[in-house]
Amino acid sequence: MNFDDALVEALGIFLIESRELLEQMESILLHIEQTPDDIDTLNALFRVAHTIKGSAGLFGLDHIVGFTHVAESVLDKVRSGELKITTDLIARLLEVRDHLSRLVEYVASHQDPPAEVHKDGDVLVQKLLSYLAQDLPGNSIPTAQVAVLEKDKMGEKSSPAAGAHWHISLRFGRGVLKNGMDPLAFIRYLKTFGSIAHIVTLTDMVPPLSELDPEDCYLGFEIGFETSADKAMIEEAFAFVRDDANIRILPPHSKISDYLDLIRDIPGEDLRLGDLLVRCGTLTANELASALKVQSTIRDSGQPTPVIGEVLVAQQVVRPAVVEAALEKQKQSKVQKNNESGLIRIDAKKLDQHIDLIGELIIASASINLVAKRGGGSELLEAAAVMSRLIEDVRDSALSLRMVTIGATFNKFQRVVHDVSKELGKDILLEIHGADTELDKTVVEKIGDPLTHLVRNSMDHGIESAEVRRACRKPAQGTVFLNAYHDSGNIVIEVSDDGAGLDKEKIFEKAIERGLVKPEQSLSEREIYDLIFEPGFSTAATVNNLSGRGVGMDVVRRNVVAMRGQVEIESVQGRGSTVRIRLPLTLAIIDGFLVAVGTSSFVIPLEMVVECVELSEVEITAARGKDIFNLRGEVLPFIRLKQVFEIPDAPPTEKSSEIYLEDPDLLIRSVQRQNVVVVRNSGHHVGLVVDTLHGEFQTVIRPLGELFKALQGISGFTILGSGQVALILDVPGLVRTALSREAGRVLPRNTPGKTLLASR
Numbered sequence: 062m063n064f065d066d067a068l069v070e071a072l073g074i075f076l077i078e079s080r081e082l083l084e085q086m087e088s089i090l091l092h093i094e095q096t097p098d099d100i101d102t103l104n105a106l107f108r109v110a111h112t113i114k115g116s117a118g119l120f121g122l123d124h125i126v127g128f129t130h131v132a133e134s135v136l137d138k139v140r141s142g143e144l145k146i147t148t149d150l151i152a153r154l155l156e157v158r159d160h161l162s163r164l165v166e167y168v169a170s171h172q173d174p175p176a177e178v179h180k181d182g183d184v185l186v187q188k189l190l191s192y193l194a195q196d197l198p199g200n201s202i203p204t205a206q207v208a209v210l211e212k213d214k215m216g217e218k219s220s221p222a223a224g225a226h227w228h229i230s231l232r233f234g235r236g237v238l239k240n241g242m243d244p245l246a247f248i249r250y251l252k253t254f255g256s257i258a259h260i261v262t263l264t265d266m267v268p269p270l271s272e273l274d275p276e277d278c279y280l281g282f283e284i285g286f287e288t289s290a291d292k293a294m295i296e297e298a299f300a301f302v303r304d305d306a307n308i309r310i311l312p313p314h315s316k317i318s319d320y321l322d323l324i325r326d327i328p329g330e331d332l333r334l335g336d337l338l339v340r341c342g343t344l345t346a347n348e349l350a351s352a353l354k355v356q357s358t359i360r361d362s363g364q365p366t367p368v369i370g371e372v373l374v375a376q377q378v379v380r381p382a383v384v385e386a387a388l389e390k391q392k393q394s395k396v397q398k399n400n401e402s403g404l405i406r407i408d409a410k411k412l413d414q415h416i417d418l419i420g421e422l423i424i425a426s427a428s429i430n431l432v433a434k435r436g437g438g439s440e441l442l443e444a445a446a447v448m449s450r451l452i453e454d455v456r457d458s459a460l461s462l463r464m465v466t467i468g469a470t471f472n473k474f475q476r477v478v479h480d481v482s483k484e485l486g487k488d489i490l491l492e493i494h495g496a497d498t499e500l501d502k503t504v505v506e507k508i509g510d511p512l513t514h515l516v517r518n519s520m521d522h523g524i525e526s527a528e529v530r531r532a533c534r535k536p537a538q539g540t541v542f543l544n545a546y547h548d549s550g551n552i553v554i555e556v557s558d559d560g561a562g563l564d565k566e567k568i569f570e571k572a573i574e575r576g577l578v579k580p581e582q583s584l585s586e587r588e589i590y591d592l593i594f595e596p597g598f599s600t601a602a603t604v605n606n607l608s609g610r611g612v613g614m615d616v617v618r619r620n621v622v623a624m625r626g627q628v629e630i631e632s633v634q635g636r637g638s639t640v641r642i643r644l645p646l647t648l649a650i651i652d653g654f655l656v657a658v659g660t661s662s663f664v665i666p667l668e669m670v671v672e673c674v675e676l677s678e679v680e681i682t683a684a685r686g687k688d689i690f691n692l693r694g695e696v697l698p699f700i701r702l703k704q705v706f707e708i709p710d711a712p713p714t715e716k717s718s719e720i721y722l723e724d725p726d727l728l729i730r731s732v733q734r735q736n737v738v739v740v741r742n743s744g745h746h747v748g749l750v751v752d753t754l755h756g757e758f759q760t761v762i763r764p765l766g767e768l769f770k771a772l773q774g775i776s777g778f779t780i781l782g783s784g785q786v787a788l789i790l791d792v793p794g795l796v797r798t799a800l801s802r803e804a805g806r807v808l809p810r811n812t813p814g815k816t817l818l819a820s821r
Contacts, residue, residue: 097146232307255288420761427782468496495545523560563632653760657753662787699748
């Protein structure tokens with residue numbers, strides 16, 4: 062890796078970490094408004110700003126350094142108690158966070174921020190300077206000058222007494238230059254929040270000229286540093302080189318507590334007690350050598366050998382508390398070494414390619430299984446079965462790599478609720494449940510926009526004003542709930558509120574007005590609620606920045622359906638509403654149930670299959686023209702896939718029927734027999750009438766092309782081992798069709814059908 066490549070890689074890490082820190086900053090600001098006296102949270106907020114500033118300084122991003130330094134100064138006053146947390150201050154700091162995010166994205170795009178962005182930054186700086194007006198002269202100071210003024214102010218204000226300085230010992234690794242880091246940049250950065258009292262350059266590691274590599278770093282530094290900053294702030298200055306250097310920071314007039322902190326901060330290594338104490342600075346090498354000599358003398362005399370800690374305490378060169386801390390660190394290091402699991406960052410595109418390759422592997426495995434079963438060799442069959450099992454394990458393992466918790470997505474709505482509630486003049490709280498629920502990363506990326514529409518609609522349409530809520534004997538503060546949980550192989554995401562609920566009569570009247578329904582039509586409650594998903598539908602009396610134009614809910618349903626999901630609404634007038642989104646856990650590979658109708662093959666998502674029932678001749682005759690079936694005394698509407706997809710009858714010969722069979726061992730040769738696959742969706746059961754059952758099947762989902770996306774009842778396709786195409790059924794769409802058609806129909810009791818597959 063050359064210098065330029067290393068610099069690009071380091072800049073990429075800076076961008077990733079800056080985005081993460083800015084998300085953390087937003088979360089802290091929204092939380093701290095509720096707990097303004099939480100010192101730990103205030104310190105965490107300050108460290109975020111300081112880390113961003115320090116990292117930007119290493120790459121010469123002076124515009125970010127200058128801007129962040131002003132915000133950092135304000136945060137320092139908050140941390141010291143000179144400024145109180147207020148709603149206005151939180152709003153201002155949120156603007157700081159947003160502006161920093163814009164600056165970081167311009168860095169990512171390798172562009173300089175335009176003049177209007179710098180102008181926005183200067184305006185924001187002026188607002189921040191109002192909090193520092195008593196300390197900084199002048200009324201109009203551009204961003205570029207702020208860092209200099211603040212540094213001068215700090216130098217005058219906080220210069221410590223002579224000799225009372227921090228001692229920083231730096232030993233950079235040889236590869237630090239090759240990794241894109243300039244050691245002198247770290248030293249120069251120290252001057253932004255303190256002054257260097259003295260510095261000694263160590264050259265003892267420099268080799269002879271004939272052996273010197275100009276791309277290696279051989280220098281070390283011993284620095285006396287004067288500052289009022291704490292140890293964490295100094296340590297953050299070296300964040301980007303922490304893994305490629307040996308750094309020791311000793312506080313002025315070191316105390317026992319400082320040594321204890323140093324011991325805890327030492328990286329987990331398998332060090333001996335004496336090495337730990339020397340590294341933390343509480344013990345010199347000569348003192349350790351002397352103690353080891355005493356220990357050796359006692360051992361040679363035949364007496365019980367004391368441990369080195371006892372010797373050091375007896376010699377009164379180390380306090381007992383420091384030795385105990387070092388022993389505890391040893392234990393932690395051993396546990397960490399035994400349980401250590403490394404973490405690496407992986408490009409999402411590489412992971413997607415990995416999933417795609419596993420999909421191809423599954424298709425190839427199905428083909429091998431088919432050949433093995435036709436050939437009949439026991440060894441080949443056994444090998445194919447083992448390979449299928451291993452591929453299934455690899456599939457599950459690969460998909461788990463792409464699973465992330467939904468908590469990060471949910472937490473982003475804290476900001477949405479904060480800003481929108483202020484805009485609406487309402488007091489609204491966001492409650493989050495099920496934040497640790499996992500789902501596929503691709504699903505998380507696509508669900509953000511629909512959830513944003515739903516949360517904003519709940520706040521605007523659902524939550525009433527404080528006066529109305531009090532009149533209804535509700536708390537003045539409204540609540541929006543975000544909830545997520547797993548259900549039957551799907552993830553369910555709910556957006557709820559404790560507002561006014563939906564007005565069915567108003568929705569129905571609006572639908573009549575727009576010609577969506579006729580006045581004489583009789584619709585169920587669910588059908589009425591579903592009307593709000595129609596394009597352009599809105600019951601809002603006025604149009605504002607948030608709603609009233611009828612744009613949003615139709616987009617929600619379209620996006621959810623595109624992810625093979627469904628959306629439904631529950632509401633109680635006066636008590637609130639719930640919009641429930643049901644999505645597959647993954648969009649790539651699923652467990653399916655393979656069936657055949659005529660010469661066509663279909664895959665039903667396995668988690669939706671309840672049981673399979675064989676239809677007798679009597680039941681086939683009784684159900685003719687009714688499309689309902691008596692399943693153990695209960696009405697079961699069913700859909701004949703042959704009619705829905707206009708499939709011709711299969712040829713009556715056994716040979717022709719084998720063309721489309723995936724597994725010859727499951728061959729069902731009676732073409733007159735029909736089977737019903739009972740599927741469950743959102744609490745409703747519907748039967749799908751098919752000719753042949755082939756059983757479970759690993760399904761690699763392929764999206765339909767643009768030409769076929771309008772097809773009803775189909776959500777994708779897959780490739781079978783025989784090379785044939787099998788269509789993946791859109792069960793929610795088929796269920797809605799069946800329920801709508803059979804609503805209100807009553808079926809007399811008959812003899813229940815024969816169960817082929819036990820209820821899952």
